[in-house]
Amino acid sequence: xxxxxxxxxxxxxxxxxxxxxxxxxxxxxxxxxxxxxxxxxxxxxxxxxxxxxxxxxxxxxxxxxxxxxxxxxxxxxxxxxxxxxxxxxxxxxxxxxxxxxxxxxxxxxxx
Amino acid sequence: xxxxxxxxxxxxxxxxxxxxxxxxxxxxxxxxxxxxxxxxxxxxxxxxxxxxxxxxxxxxxxxxxxxxxxxxxxxxxxxxxxxxxxxxxxxxxxxxxxxxxxxxxxxxxxxxxxxxxxxxxxxxxxxxxxxxxxxxxxxxxxxxxxxxxxxxxxxxxxxxxxxxxxxxxxxxxxxxxxxxxxxxxxxxxxxxxxxxxxxxxxxxxxxxxxxxxxxxxxxxxxxxxxxxxxxxxxxxxxxxxxxxxxxxxxxxxxxxxxxxxxxxxxxxxxxxxxxxxxxxxxxxxxxxxxxxxxxxxxxxxxxxxxxxxxxxxxxxxxxxxxxxxxxxxxxxxxxxxxxxxxxxxxxxxxxxxxxxxxxxxxxxxxxxxxxxxxxxxxxxxxxxxxxxxxxxxxxxxxxxxxxxxxxxxxxxxxxxxxxxxxxxxxxxxxxxxxxxxxxxxxxxxxxxxxxxxxxxxxxxxxxxxxxxxxxxxxxxxxxxxxxxxxxxxxxxxxxxxxxxxxxxxxxxxxxxxxxxxxxxxxxxxxxxxxxxxxxxxxxxxxxxxxxxxxxxxxxxxxxxxxxxxxxxxxxxxxxxxxxxxxxxxxxxxxxxxxx
Numbered sequence: 001x002x003x004x005x006x007x008x009x010x011x012x013x014x015x016x017x018x019x020x021x022x023x024x025x026x027x028x029x030x031x032x033x034x035x036x037x038x039x040x041x042x043x044x045x046x047x048x049x050x051x052x053x054x055x056x057x058x059x060x061x062x063x064x065x066x067x068x069x070x071x072x073x074x075x076x077x078x079x080x081x082x083x084x085x086x087x088x089x090x091x092x093x094x095x096x097x098x099x100x101x102x103x104x105x106x107x108x109x110x111x
Numbered sequence: 112x113x114x115x116x117x118x119x120x121x122x123x124x125x126x127x128x129x130x131x132x133x134x135x136x137x138x139x140x141x142x143x144x145x146x147x148x149x150x151x152x153x154x155x156x157x158x159x160x161x162x163x164x165x166x167x168x169x170x171x172x173x174x175x176x177x178x179x180x181x182x183x184x185x186x187x188x189x190x191x192x193x194x195x196x197x198x199x200x201x202x203x204x205x206x207x208x209x210x211x212x213x214x215x216x217x218x219x220x221x222x223x224x225x226x227x228x229x230x231x232x233x234x235x236x237x238x239x240x241x242x243x244x245x246x247x248x249x250x251x252x253x254x255x256x257x258x259x260x261x262x263x264x265x266x267x268x269x270x271x272x273x274x275x276x277x278x279x280x281x282x283x284x285x286x287x288x289x290x291x292x293x294x295x296x297x298x299x300x301x302x303x304x305x306x307x308x309x310x311x312x313x314x315x316x317x318x319x320x321x322x323x324x325x326x327x328x329x330x331x332x333x334x335x336x337x338x339x340x341x342x343x344x345x346x347x348x349x350x351x352x353x354x355x356x357x358x359x360x361x362x363x364x365x366x367x368x369x370x371x372x373x374x375x376x377x378x379x380x381x382x383x384x385x386x387x388x389x390x391x392x393x394x395x396x397x398x399x400x401x402x403x404x405x406x407x408x409x410x411x412x413x414x415x416x417x418x419x420x421x422x423x424x425x426x427x428x429x430x431x432x433x434x435x436x437x438x439x440x441x442x443x444x445x446x447x448x449x450x451x452x453x454x455x456x457x458x459x460x461x462x463x464x465x466x467x468x469x470x471x472x473x474x475x476x477x478x479x480x481x482x483x484x485x486x487x488x489x490x491x492x493x494x495x496x497x498x499x500x501x502x503x504x505x506x507x508x509x510x511x512x513x514x515x516x517x518x519x520x521x522x523x524x525x526x527x528x529x530x531x532x533x534x535x536x537x538x539x540x541x542x543x544x545x546x547x548x549x550x551x552x553x554x555x556x557x558x559x560x561x562x563x564x565x566x567x568x569x570x571x572x573x574x575x576x577x578x579x580x581x582x583x584x585x586x587x588x589x590x591x592x593x594x595x596x597x598x599x600x601x602x603x604x605x606x607x608x609x610x611x612x613x614x615x616x617x618x619x620x621x622x623x624x625x626x627x628x629x630x631x632x633x634x635x636x637x638x639x640x641x642x643x644x645x646x647x648x649x650x651x652x653x654x655x656x657x658x659x660x661x662x663x664x665x666x667x668x669x670x671x672x673x674x675x676x677x678x679x680x681x682x683x684x685x686x687x688x689x690x691x692x693x694x695x696x697x698x699x700x701x702x703x704x705x706x
Contacts, residue, residue, distance in 0.1 A: 018648035020640045027647040031572060034200040041196045045189075045379070049371050052362050053351075059361050066321025071360050074185040075320075075420045079192050079413025086199050086409040090402050093204070097399070101649045 018101050026100040030093055037089040044081055048073060119257070119470030123477060124278060126301075127294055131286035134293045144287035144514045145212050145493045151394040155296050157407035160391050162295030164191075164382075164408075165302060165415055166242070166483035166552065167249025171476050173416060175452035177423025179334055180347075181327070181359030183366050184423060188416035190375040190556075194382025195412060197564070199405040202383050205571045205646035207392045207401035213493040214386050214563065219502075221570050221646075223636040224578030228502065230585045232494045234562050235386045237589065240528065241555035242385070243487045247532030248551070249453075249480040250275030256457050257473035272532045275477060279484040280525035283492070284518040288394060291485045298482040303411070305475035306418040309456065312463035313425045320421055323428035328360035335445040342445045350604065359427065370609030374553070377615040381556025384563030387486035390493060396659075397652040426455035433462050484528070488521045495520035553613060557596050561618035562588030569626050571646060574639050580630030588622035 018026075051058045051070070058070045067075065151159065169191060176184030211217045215235060219228025254271020261270040283291055333344040349355050350370065351363035358364070362371060382388060395401040431447025434440045440458065443449055449458065460472030496517030501508050508516070566584045569576045592614050599611030610617065636642070645651070 018644055018650045020644055023644050023648040027643065030647065034572075038197070038200050041193070041200075045193060045375055046372070049362075049368055053368060062321070062325070064321070066319070066325055068324075068360060070362070071182055071185075071324055074182055074189060075424075076417050078189050079417050082192055082196055083406070083410045083413050085196060086406045089200055090406045093402065094399055097649050102653050 022101055026097060029096050029100060033089065033092050033096060037085055037092075041082075041085055044078070044085075048078070115466040115470040119467075119474045123474045123481075126297060127278065127282055127481065130293045130297060131282045131290035134286060134290045144517055145390075145393075145489070145497060150396055151292055151391075152396070153400050153404045153407060155292065156391060156395055156400075156404045157411060158296035158299045159292045160295075160388060160404065160408050161411050161415065162297075162299035162302070162482040163391055163486035164385075164388050164483070165299065165412065165479060167246050167253075167476060167480040169415070169419065170302060170306075170479035171249055171252070171453040171456065172552065173419040174423035174426065174455050177420050178427050178449065178455040179452040180365040181332055181357075181424075181427075182362050183364045183371070185420045186366065186371055186374050187378065188420050190378025191382070192409070192412050192416045193375060193379035194556075195405055195409045197379060197383045197568075198389075199402060199409070201568050202389070202571065203392055203401040203405045204398035206389065206567075207395050208398035208648070208651060209642070209646045210651075211393060212390075212497045213393075213490065214384075214389055214567065215494050215498040218566060218570060218581060219498070221636075221642055222576065222578040222581055223638070224581070225502070227578045227581050227585075228498055230582055231563070231566075232498050234558065234585055234589055235494050236491065237593075238384070238386060238555045238559050238563070239487050239491050239524065240531070241558065242387070242552060243484060243491075243524070243528035244531045244535060245551035246480040246484045246487070247272050247276050247528050248535060250477060250484075251532060251536075252451075252453055253457070253473050253476040253480065256454065257470060257477070268536055269533055272529050275481055276484060276525050276529040276532070279481045280488060280522050283485050283488045284521045287514075287517075288489060291489050292391075292394065294485060295482045298478040299411075302475050302479055302482075303415060305460075305471055306415065306422065309422055309459055309463070309472065310418050310425075312468075313422070313429065313459065316429075316463065318425050318429060320424065324360045324424055327424070327428055328358040330358070331356035332359050332364050333448065335448055335450045342450060344446050344448060348604070350609075359424075367606045367609055369606045370613070373610050373613040373616045376619075377553060377560055377613040378556050380560035380564050380615050380619055382559075383567060384559030385555070386494070386559075386563075387483070387490040389567075390490050391486070397655050398649065399652050422456060422459065426459050429462070430455075430458060437462060484525075487528075488524055491524040492517035492521045495524075554596055557592045557614055557618070558589055560615040561592035561622055562586075565619050565623040565626060569623065569630075573627075573630075574643065575630050575635050576626065577630040577633040577635050579633040580626040580628075583629040584622045584626035587625045588618055591618040591621060 048070070059068050061069055063069055064072055169188075173184070173188045173191070176187045178184065206217060209217055209221065211220060213235070215228050215231035218231050219225060251268040251270075251272035254274065255267040258271070259267055261267045262274075263270075265273070282294060286294070332347045334347060335342050336345040347357040347364045349357040349363040350365065350367040355363075366374060392401045392404075395404055426449075430440065430444065430449060434444060434447050439461075443451070443454060443458065449455060457469055457472045457476065461469035464471060496513060500516040500520075501513050505512065505516075562585050565588060566576075566581045569584075570581065595611045595614035595618065599608050599614070602608040602611065
């Protein structure tokens with residue numbers, strides 16, 4: 001059962017059930033969010049070898065704590081970036097769901 | 112065996128058994144045994160997932176890989192940590208919202224196909240075996256180092272394998288998911304504390320990360336190799352520029368350009384298909400909690416791996432200078448370099464903490480292996496006990512019989528893993544495979560990322576996925592992955608060999624292509640809309656949060672608060688559609704557990 005039957009007490013059901021149309025709209029938005037952040041993730045991971053092979057500075061310079069940018073990235077930086085990507089994606093996905101699903105609905109409008 | 116070692120071992124066993132007894136399931140229900148009543152909060156679940164995921168491969172293996180290969184060893188850490196990004200973006204919340212017992216259960220129900228369920232069970236068992244054996248090996252190595260003595264005429268290694276596996280098997284069979292969850296959570300915190308203690312000790316001794324890496328990188332990277340003349344140090348070949356020596360701080364000591372990317376992709380894509388990790392998501396109270404849990408895991412795993420990489424570098428820098436002061440290092444090293452890289456962290460522990468320090472680090476290694484073994488055994492039990500026994504062998508099984516089947520399969524899987532670990536003593540591998548434990552785990556990631564992840568992601572995000580497509584994808588991914596990494600382990604190092612050894616870069620796209628092509632030519636399941644509402648809707652989450660508010664005194668629902676029910680699946684609680692009426696059978700004889 002997806003929707004209420006229109007009987008008494010159905011206002012609660014309307015708040016706690018999703019229609020296929022609502023879910024489909026939210027799904028498409030969430031898919032865009034997931035694909036977008038996944039591309040960012042791929043870009044970050046792919047950037048490392050590209051920088052290693054194209055920029056001498058990446059391996060030879062000394063930055064924080066006398067570590068090279070390349071070593072610093074592999075030893076610490078990438079984990080921080082992953083955590084930031086995760087937090088941003090989770091926040092946005094949850095916000096999308098809160099906005100698109102479960103909001104007050106006009107019972108007269110039907111499913 | 113020193114007094115410190117005995118105390119350490121007893122403490123570990125006491126913690127593990129004590130937690131299992133305190134948290135053992137109070138009802139003989141499969142929801143309780145396999146899913147801990149689906150009420151594990153965010154913090155506990157994130158610690159438990161870390162305990163489950165951060166295995167001997169992560170604790171011993173990552174530091175060992177950095178120790179032996181420098182920057183190239185850090186790719187293991189990057190790949191392991193990166194794995195939770197695809198989980199977060201593509202799998203965690205929808206998987207939890209669909210709410211089943213195992214990955215095989217999820218795919219079988221989503222695609223309405225028992226052949227898919229059974230094929231998934233087969234792939235899962237292959238992954239579990241490939242993952243379980245190196246954990247048992249890790250247990251054997253640790254006992255060898257910590258205790259150094261065998262029992263009942265067995266070698267120290269064999270004793271370690273048998274005892275660690277037997278203890279975990281008993282704990283899982285007794286405690287189910289509830290006991291395992293708390294064990295894994297506590298074990299992860301102990302593991303993290305061991306790393307933090309070790310990092311604090313080396314830092315207080317004057318270890319400077321950047322300076323040490325720069326110093327190590329001035330000389331060519333050399334590692335012990337056994338030759339007819341005995342052990343000697345041999346320079347590593349630079350896999351990127353053969354004309355230049357390989358160094359600690361630059362890429363190339365182990366992987367070429369393609370190899371780096373192939374390894375990271377294999378590890379990152381494999382995580383989403385690891386049955387023991389993904390099963391933990393079914394224990395979360397809501398889909399949103401599953402997502403939030405993954406964010407916590409990303410942060411905690413990042414901290415763990417950053418410390419492991421640092422300690423691998425510290426071991427490389429500090430052990431040569433410690434040999435003169437610590438004569439016990441001489442038989443373990445060749446000119447100050449460890450013969451077995453997995454000894455890096457235990458040796459650091461002994462240098463800075465004496466026998467107690469060795470005991471602490473070795474206990475952490477044992478814990479890392481045990482907590483992962485627990486998750487793997489439980490995942491094995493869920494697939495055999497629920498997907499095979501309950502669904503096919505005895506569909507009319509009572510809850511008690513189903514739980515008993517799970518317990519028996521736990522013991523059988525443990526016996527098989529211990530037997531294989533006894534055959535694969537690490538000394539036979541070390542010269543050829545510098546970090547055995549991490550390498551063997553890579554095979555499990557390759558199968559998971561090649562076969563399960565593509566099917567899982569498409570089943571969640573593409574309506575047209577069909578059972579035939581999933582079967583074709585599972586078969587293609589598994590066969591290609593096994594064939595490629597088997598070929599890769601037989602060939603000499605080259606760009607092609609690296610791609611074969613870590614094949615997901617090739618196999619996952621091919622499996623995806625096969626799934627899409629076959630799915631487009633076959634008919635999708637009839638009830639895709641219902642599945643979509645379950646996976647991508649939030650109705651069950653909202654009802655769960657509302658129920659929590661009502662029953663916990665109208666306080667706002669916090670994502671980390673355990674929700675007040677047990678013994679029923681979500682759909683029974685919320686009235687969502689159940690498939691095939693199985694939900695009713697699951698809940699038979701159970702009751703809510705309101706406070």
